[in-house]
Amino acid sequence: MITAERKPLEELIEYIKPFKRILLLGCNECVTVCSAGGRKEVGLLASGLQMAMLKSGNNIEIRQHTLERQCDPEYVEELVPMINDADAVMSMACGCGVQEIAMRFKDKPVFPAVNTTFMGASERQGVWAERCQGCGNCLLGETGGICPIARCAKQLMNGPCGGSVTGKCEISDDVDCAWQLIWDRLKSLGLEERYMEITPAKDWRSGGGSGPRKIIREDLAE
Amino acid sequence: MSFQTRLAAKDFIVLAEMHTPKGINISRLVNDASRLKGRVDAVVIPDMDNGIMRMSALAGGVLLQQQGIETIMHMYCRDRNRMALQGDALAAHVLGIQNIIVAHSTDMSESDHSDAKPVNDLDETELIESLGTLQKGKDISGFDLDGSPDFSIGCTLAPFSSDEELAASLTAAKAQIAAGATYVVTPPIYSEEGCSELLEKTKHLGVPVIATVFLIKSLAIAQYIANSEPGAKISDDLIRRIRKSSNREQEGIKIAAETILALKENAGGVLIQTLGWEHKLPDILEAAKL
Ligand code: SF4
Ligand code: SF4
Numbered sequence: 001m002i003t004a005e006r007k008p009l010e011e012l013i014e015y016i017k018p019f020k021r022i023l024l025l026g027c028n029e030c031v032t033v034c035s036a037g038g039r040k041e042v043g044l045l046a047s048g049l050q051m052a053m054l055k056s057g058n059n060i061e062i063r064q065h066t067l068e069r070q071c072d073p074e075y076v077e078e079l080v081p082m083i084n085d086a087d088a089v090m091s092m093a094c095g096c097g098v099q100e101i102a103m104r105f106k107d108k109p110v111f112p113a114v115n116t117t118f119m120g121a122s123e124r125q126g127v128w129a130e131r132c133q134g135c136g137n138c139l140l141g142e143t144g145g146i147c148p149i150a151r152c153a154k155q156l157m158n159g160p161c162g163g164s165v166t167g168k169c170e171i172s173d174d175v176d177c178a179w180q181l182i183w184d185r186l187k188s189l190g191l192e193e194r195y196m197e198i199t200p201a202k203d204w205r206s207g208g209g210s211g212p213r214k215i216i217r218e219d220l221a222e
Numbered sequence: 223m224s225f226q227t228r229l230a231a232k233d234f235i236v237l238a239e240m241h242t243p244k245g246i247n248i249s250r251l252v253n254d255a256s257r258l259k260g261r262v263d264a265v266v267i268p269d270m271d272n273g274i275m276r277m278s279a280l281a282g283g284v285l286l287q288q289q290g291i292e293t294i295m296h297m298y299c300r301d302r303n304r305m306a307l308q309g310d311a312l313a314a315h316v317l318g319i320q321n322i323i324v325a326h327s328t329d330m331s332e333s334d335h336s337d338a339k340p341v342n343d344l345d346e347t348e349l350i351e352s353l354g355t356l357q358k359g360k361d362i363s364g365f366d367l368d369g370s371p372d373f374s375i376g377c378t379l380a381p382f383s384s385d386e387e388l389a390a391s392l393t394a395a396k397a398q399i400a401a402g403a404t405y406v407v408t409p410p411i412y413s414e415e416g417c418s419e420l421l422e423k424t425k426h427l428g429v430p431v432i433a434t435v436f437l438i439k440s441l442a443i444a445q446y447i448a449n450s451e452p453g454a455k456i457s458d459d460l461i462r463r464i465r466k467s468s469n470r471e472q473e474g475i476k477i478a479a480e481t482i483l484a485l486k487e488n489a490g491g492v493l494i495q496t497l498g499w500e501h502k503l504p505d506i507l508e509a510a511k512l
Contacts, residue, residue, distance in 0.1 A: 203337035210331035 001030040001121070002094045003128045004037060004114035006045070013052055015111040016060065016090060022049075023079070023086035024113075025101065026066035027093035034128055036114045037092025039066040045092065045113060070097025076104050083108060118150075136206030136213065142194065144185030149207075151178035157199040225264040225292050225321055226374045229405060235432055235491025236512050237294065238503050239266045242282035244274060254500040255286050261507055264292040264321060266407075266493055270301060271325070273333025280310050280319070287318040294376070295319050297353075300327035303343035304352065304362050311356055315371030322373050323407060324350050324398065326380040346394070350375055350401040376432070377403035379424065383453045388423060395427060405429050407493055410436035412447060413477055414484040416455035421488045430490025435481045437496040437506065438474040441465055475502060479509030 016022050024046050032038025046062045053060045063082065067075045070093035079101070083089075088109040091098045094116040102110040118130040133150045139157075140147060149155050153171045159179030163170025167180045186195050206213075228235060238258055240251055255265050265286055269279035283293040295314055297307060314322065330340040344352065352362045359370040377398035382388040395406050408420055411433050424431045438444045438456075441464050448456035460477070467473035482492050494506055 201337070202339075204339040205331065205337050207339070209339050210336065211329065 001033050001119070002096070002116060003034045003118055003120050004031050004094050004116045006036055006041065006092075006114055007112070009048055009052060012045070012049065012090065012111070012113055016049065016053075016088060017058075019060070019087040019109070021061045021063070021085060021087045023063050023065065023082060023089045024049075025070065025079075025089060025091045025093065025097075026064070027070040027091075027097050028066055028068050029070075031093055031097075031114060032066075034122075035126075037094075042066055042092055067093075067097075070094075071100050073100065073104065076100050079105070134207070135202075135204075136208070137203065139199075142199070143182045144189060144191065144194075146178055146181045146185055148178050148182065151176075151181070157202055225294070228263055229374065229430060229490075232430065232490070234486055234489070235405075235430065236262045236507070237264050237266050237432065237491065237493040238262045238500070239268065239434075239493055239495045239497075240282070240286075240500050241268060241271065241497075242277035242279065244276040246277070248277075248282075248285060250500070251282060252285060252289060254503065255291050256289055257501075257504050258507075259289070259291055261504065261512070262494075263491070264294045266294045266296070266323065268296045268325065269298060270333070271296065271328070273328040273330065273335070275333070275335055278310075280314055280317070283314065283319045284317040292321070293319055294321035294323055296323050296325045297349060298325045298327035299342050299344050299346060299349055300330060300340050303341050307344065307349060308352065308356060308361055311353055311373070312367075312371055315373065320373055321376075322353060323376040323378060324353070324403065325378045325407075346377065347397045347401045350377060350398050350403050354402040375403050376405045376407055378407045379409060381409040383451060388453075392423070392427070395424075399427060399429055403429065405432055405490060407432045408434050410434045410495060411481060411485075412436050412438060412444075412454055412456050413460050414481050415457060415460075417481065417484045417489070419455075421485070425488075432491040432493050433485050433489045434493045434495050435478050435485070437478045437494065437499055437502065438464065439471070439496075439499055440474070441470060471502075475505050475509050478506050479511075482506070482510040482512065 024042055026037050026039050026042035028038060035041065042064045046064050050062055063086065067078060069075050083105050089101055090111045090113050091101055092113040098110055098112045119132045119134060120128045120130045123129050130150050132147055135149050148157060148159060152159055153169050154161055160177055164177040164180055167177055169175040169177045183195060186192055240255055243251060258265060267279045267282040270276055279295045283295040286293045324346050330336060330338055353373055353375055355362060356367065356371055357373065359367050361367060377395060379395050380391040382391045406427055406429055408431060411417055411420060421431065444456055444461050444464050447454045448461060464470055464473050485492055494503060496502055
């Protein structure tokens with residue numbers, strides 16, 4: 001999933017200060033799962049903003065709405081009947097959702113309420129960790145299912161570096177060394193010889209090196 | 223007189239572009255450059271311009287400085303992060319290079335290493351600003367330097383093929399001038415016809431505009447540019463002129479010289495670009511009476 005974290009309230013207040021009527025949007029997908037921008041967080045932020053604004057003597061009207069999927073134009077259409085009642089939109093979706101709103105409603109100021117952070121997985125309650133950087137040419141089949149791009153601090157393709165100590169990465173004792181994990185996995189799969197093969201310099205074209213990427217499925221595209 | 227003094231005095235600047243080798247054979251670079259000694263204000267050394275991996279501009283610039291030729295080194299943001307860029311800038315100063323053009327970089331996808339990972343940690347405006355910061359004795363992170371460098375900094379006008387693109391290029395150039403660039407180098411002009419319009423459109427920038435004059439080496443090149451670059455202003459007449467010429471090489475040199483002469487009145491200077499025909503630079507200078 002795409003993970004995100006709420007921006008500090010002060011930053012959000014700066015955004016909405018000039019406006020009276022705000023449409024505060026949530027998204028039911030990734031940001032709901034990582035508790036950053038679902039229906040519940042929309043409600044909490046709305047009251048937080050309202051209180052903060054009241055304290056500074058400003059009365060604002062906040063309408064709350066959570067879309068099924070904000071990065072999908074089909075669901076964004078749902079906002080048509082309510083958009084004109086708002087001076088500005090604040091979105092708690094990831095950057096993709098925020099941009100979808102900005103593209104659809106060209107004359108409406110749109111502000112992000114979260115910092116979109118990474119593609120990751122939940123490690124345990126309340127903890128998410130980065131797992132993938134969308135390099136466009138997945139190597140997991142070669143690396144025992146552990147991504148050296150997203151999980152090795154140096155993005156080594158032929159790791160580990162000299163800083164790997166007792167399974168931890170040199171940047172912090174809290175971070176597992178991806179190459180230790182890769183080695184352990186390959187070993188348990190009986191694929192140690194794979195580790196000895198030298199991986200050539202990666203082709204980054206598929207990873208965004210050639211600019212913004214697009215997927216066009218001829219069989220589906222209209 | 224140094225390039226910087228002449229730039230400040232608003233003299234007509236004459237620069238020549240010379241590429242470093244793709245390899246380690248530097249004899250051509252050094253020979254070609256030594257023939258220009260005293261004839262141009264400085265030699266501009268692009269880095270991995272046009273996305274071609276080659277010997278770094280820093281090394282090329284230092285080589286020519288050692289030969290007593292003033293150089294201007296290109297820097298740009300595609301291949302190096304802020305640490306590497308600052309490190310190179312400090313090294314350049316220490317090794318005698320005092321002039322930097324912060325250049326627009328060709329996209330990695332168009333390079334001869336299109337699979338490489340682009341860096342783009344800073345943009346050109348930020349790079350110019352950080353060179354200014356170094357000159358004030360600090361690095362980008364605010365740490366003190368032990369001795370600060372001194373540079374003249376130029377910027378480039380990004381290539382454009384429509385009025386909208388030109389407007390965007392001019393906006394970017396303005397930001398770069400505000401950040402500290404003291405002159406701007408235009409994309410290539412191919413003939414006299416291209417001059418007045420470009421100068422008109424760039425005069426409000428408020429800094430010397432150095433026009434890049436491109437040597438048309440053959441009929442095929444002229445036709446290629448005319449077809450592939452809509453804004454190039456290579457007219458049918460010009461193509462006819464080259465086709466009819468009994469000495470097309472010489473004709474190209476003449477056209478470049480005429481372009482330079484046409485620029486002499488209103489431009490801040492010229493940068494002569496020959497892309498591989500650096501040995502012809504003295505002939506162009508001769509023909510342009512420079
Ligand atoms: S190899 Fe690439 S696609 Fe696969 S998990 Fe890593 S970043 Fe993602
Ligand atoms: S210690 Fe491991 S994860 Fe950390 S940088 Fe080195 S190889 Fe990568």
